[in-house]
Amino acid sequence: MLLTFGGWNEAAYISAEMKGSHRNMVKALTFSILIITTLYILMTWAYWQGLGFHGMMRSHAIAADLMQIAFGPAAQKIISLMIAISALTSINATIIVGARTSYAMGRDWPLLHKLGIWDTARDTPANALWVQCIASLLLVVLGGWIGSGFKSMVEFTAPVFWIFFLLAGISLFVLRIREPQTPRPFKVPLYPLVPLIFCATCTYMLWSSLSYVYDQSLGGINAAWIGVAVLLIGVMLLLLINRIAPDQKQADTVTSD
DSSP, rough: HHHHHTTTGGGGGGGGSTTTTTHHHHHHHHHHHHHHHHHHHHHHHHHHHHHHHHHHOSSSHHHHHHHHHHHHHHHHHHHHHHHHHHHHHHHHHHHHHHHHHHHHOOOOOGGGGGGOOBBBBBBBHHHHHHHHHHHHHHHHHHHHHHHHHHHHHHHHHHHHHHHHHHHHHHHHHHHHHHHHTTOEEEEEOTTTTTHHHHHHHHHHHHHHHHHHTTTTEEETTEHHHHHHHHHHHHHHHHHHHHHHHHHHHHHHHHHOO
């Protein structure tokens, strides 16, 4: 279920490039979640009617199984092809919006300034897109090499996903305290109740994902430890960048003088 909804929020990554972003971004996020929720309910109802509860539990390709029962083997192949195409387009969209995060990092940290280069001819963060594309290809190769790698990679990244969602919710409270005078075009409804519920939900999902991942493995290695290792590497890189960046800024200032 969570994978069904995952990704709709990434539209916020391109808010800086959207016309009338303050107003239109809220509309885009609100309407998209309503559309996704409606489609999810309708699809679940169709699976329930066609396969039944036990049939849904036993199925490893639920859409294909339903189409085979309803319309025959040809429909099963067609829906499988459509799902494969949808997966490719999803990867493409994730690369496009994910590159905006790398681009923002390049703008914030001088050490990563290459990522912050904007291609004016194509109106895209070209270097950040290349990095995102290469990282995606490496994950695809790794997943294919391991065998069940795609399933395992999704599982071990779930705790990381919920950690950052929780941090995003906490940051709302921190920024309200540190920067009370900052203009906020969009105000969270029923603050602080809504963000508190959000943070509580993220905390529960984080605990749940850690409990599940603890029993899983990726290439014979406990998936929980892989997630921890990735986070630790990221923390060390962040500390290194923060240590080097001030020296680089000072050098740039001296050079400009």
